[in-house]
Amino acid sequence: MFKKVLVANRGEIAVRIMRTLKEMGISTVAIYSEADRRAFHVRVADEAYCVGPAASSESYLRADKIIEVAKSCGAEAIHPGYGFLSENSAFSQSCKEAGIVFIGPQAYAIEMMGEKTKARTLMEKADVPLVPGTKEAIEDSLVALDIAKTMNFPVLIKAAAGGGGKGMRRVNEEGEFVAAFEGAKREALNAFGNGDVYVEKYVLNPKHVEFQVLADTHGNVVHLFERDCSVQRRHQKIIEETPCPTLLPETRKRMGEVAIAAAKAVDYVGAGTVEFLLDVNQDFYFLEMNTRLQVEHPITEMVTGIDLVRWQLKIAAGEKLGFTQEDLVQRGHSIECRIYAEDPDNNFAPSPGKITFLSTPSGPWVRDDSGVYSTATVPVHYDPMIAKLIVWGEDREHAMQRMDRALCEYVVSGITTNVGFHREVLAHPSFIDGKYNTEFVPDMMKENRPEKGDNFDALTELAAVLAQHMADEKLLSEGGAKTSGPKKTGQNPWKQISRAMNLRRI
């Protein structure tokens, strides 16, 4: 096993990776930008090296500098985390050439999966289901109709030269098809001077369901079940859960097999995630493969009991997977809420700044993967995600109750976060019934926001008044001591305060 590993990342994921490294007795090396000198990951690490100015392009993305640091400090491997250089095939290759182990797949897999068209072609060969569609333009509307029928309605007619919705028609049933097809062709011809259109299946209100895979260098590949990541705002995930509440056991089995096939098709090594769209008929379609550790990996860890980072390291060190597919079970239910420094009441605008106070939840089956601390500053230069709150419960209802309890304990002062928003989502009927899809949050934002309940306004007013009163008292007692010279001991401070109050008529 490695003795020293450099973590080429920042924030919560750098801290989370370092925690596992420490458990394994491996020395931890942090890199940081000039803006991150006081960041949590720098405090947690055994060694820390500044790699440049605040801008990511001049620090966290400087592959050359990072490899140089790794070489000079004697780190044998680099863990890229997620984002930054994690899916950069050139970086993976440069590490290899510098004699440093890149904890992730080989450059080839990153490259193949990184480009949509290459990935599509490769996946098709591996019999991985893709969103059905014609690859070439179709001239005849009746030929197109026959193809459309095989895909099941609704379908989407798209202009080959398309853009901006021109030449695009959603067709819900057979009877509408021919007219829509001719219309789309005319529209495309007028708009682009090119009437070529093709037909694609329209995946209706899909769930975003992904499968975690682990592959070692000895040809063993397993999947660690799914994660439902359909709670998204502006195409960014905010809550993930596992198991997916609507996934049927037979579909799970098929999706797991497909995920393994996808990984094998690129000779995948390490931890990766195969993303799918899942429709209401339990049909699923390959979206893409993320060739790295995923933000939401902890919920998989919670239900499987497998530390994914630990296995990333073992695999990178050449070890064989210590378990087979049959050994893996999904136990109970896990939910993750991403804590963002952003304002849900202001279109989720980022809210960087100083965290004046932080108190994180704890107690039974609660995990807080944080990248900040009380008095830390959330810089403007990077992602606004400051932490992830993960809980485990015996079943889904239990996990939801536990998450709400944990969110109630979460206190972040000084900046605005989405903690309260998570409580709203958790209490929403569409979330509770589990059938929500990727349009859930946008739809929810159009509704009237719920009352805060629990006599919230009266109680918070009382708290504000009491806080003001206590602060005034404190100032008066300090002021009183000042004007009356050195503070006399042995006097009842309450008498002093009441005297001061009477004198000042306050």
Place this chain on the structure above:
Amino acid sequence: MANYYIADGDDEKVYEVISLSEGLYQITNPKGETFEIDAFMPIEGRLNFVHNNRSLDFDVREEDGTKIVQRRGLRTFIEVLNERQKRMRIAGVGGRGKSGPDLTSPMAGKVVAIECAVGDATEEGQVLIIVEAMKMENDLKAHVAGKVIDIPVAVGDAVEVGDILVTLEVAE
């Protein structure tokens, strides 16, 4: 006894607070209900109180004169004025809205700095004098353009509400 005011549309809500002993307060809310609350701050910014054996935990912090109160992950903004702050609000710090030429003190406090001299020409909004109250410095500004005729106070003087601080002659 102290009163606290929270704006409620055009109206205002009044809370009356009496300190009974350390950590024990008698409160009369805007509905006229009177009750006792046992409250303490474990650290600055955190408030716990027990009311009718109900324990309630809050985060209360002030920013730009507004209290930010958080409870169970939910947040609200409340502006609470004590009596002095309310008087200041009515008087208008810096003589806003006043018609007379003299600058008078809108609060009881101590003069900590004088930023003008007799004979100076002043512009509207120019800081003339700084009065400290409740450890907060308040910039008192000229509400008209003119000339400083007299400064009847000196640094270190205690001043009451309404005391003349600077006499001005209005520019023609």
